Amino acid sequence: MKLAFLTLLMIALPETAALADPKLDALLAAYPDRLASYTDDELVWKDGTRMPLGSAGARHPFAEMLERGSIREQFAIPYPLATAPFRPPATDEDPGRIRNEAFFLKMYGDCRRGEVTAKLRSVAWLPRHGGGTVRATTVNGVADQLEKVSRELDALPQDMIRYLIPTSGIYNCRPIAGTNRLSVHAFGAAIDINAGFGDYWQWTKRPEGALVWRNRIPREIVEIFERHGFIWGGRWYHFDSLHFEYRPELIALAKRGWPRE
Ligand SMILES: [Zn+2]
Incomplete structure (x- = not known):
């Protein structure tokens, strides 16, 4: 009797069944070509690769x-959409800046x-x-999304164009300044707009204590990027207001209300 019950339980709960996690659901939905499913401990790729998700606690x-953030920790800090007021982030509030490098290397x-250059394609920037x-x-359709961004930015009023041209770097096989970690630019999935109007925390003289957040980028520009899956570095305590990177999972979660822990 007991054994029969256990057998039933095992059929009802196969090994792959995981507790539903809205953050991981958003991740699967954002990269449907590459990701298949998840268990309680692992992310399962369509090619069968399994990666540790990291501790849920x-x-x-x-x-x-x-x-060395885990896949779960990529969601540790909620991303605020451009519809929410721009404000100086709290100390170390860097939504999207935590990245699991193995995940990005496997993805791009x-x-x-x-392994990256063959997958790049040219996009006309504000033609x-x-x-x-x-x-x-072209992985995850990033180039297509950037083309849509470009088309919408191209239709903005003339006084906005100076923020966008010339661009300050897209694909670049380099680590993040001062670190050994690859930048999202090394995956061809990030763009820097005109550095002449961008503010980057590394450029500001660091007085004793806190960074002083600065931004000159108009909301309209951020909204267009977000509409096509790009987050904005102007939302970071370690601000990088010229930087946008493709992270549709964070945009999707922000739109539906960040899940509580
Ligand atoms: Zn950048």
Whole structure:
């Protein structure tokens, strides 16, 4: 009797059944070509690769998450959409800046091994305003999304164009300044708009204590990027207001209301 009950239970709860997690559901929905499912401990890719999700419980201190964040920790800090007022973020409030490098390498390839350039394609950047071309990855349709961004930005009033042209870097096989971690630019999934109007925390002289948040980028520009799945570095305590990167899972969660822990 007891054995029969156990057998039934095992049929009802197969090994792969995981507790539903809205953050991981958003991740699967954001990258449907590549991700298949998840268990309680692992992310399962369509090619069968399994990756540890990291602990569902206590998080590591911020510096550690930044250095070697888990897939779960990528969601540790809620991203606020441009519809919410712009404000100086709290200390270390860097939504989207925690990235699991293994996840990104698997998703987009390793540029140091020449795995990224073959997947790039050129996108006309604000062609009505002669913005030249930028190269973005075709993985996850990033280049297509950037093309839609470009088309909408191109229709903005003339006084907004100076923020967008010239661009300050798209694909670049390099680590993040001062670290060994690859930048999202190394995956062809990020773009820097005109540095002349951007503010980057590393450029500001760091007085004793807190960073002083600065931003000159208009909301309209951020809204257009967000509409196509790109988050904005102007939302970070370690601000980078010229930086946008493709993270549709964070946009989707922000739209539906960040799930509570
Ligand atoms: Zn950037």
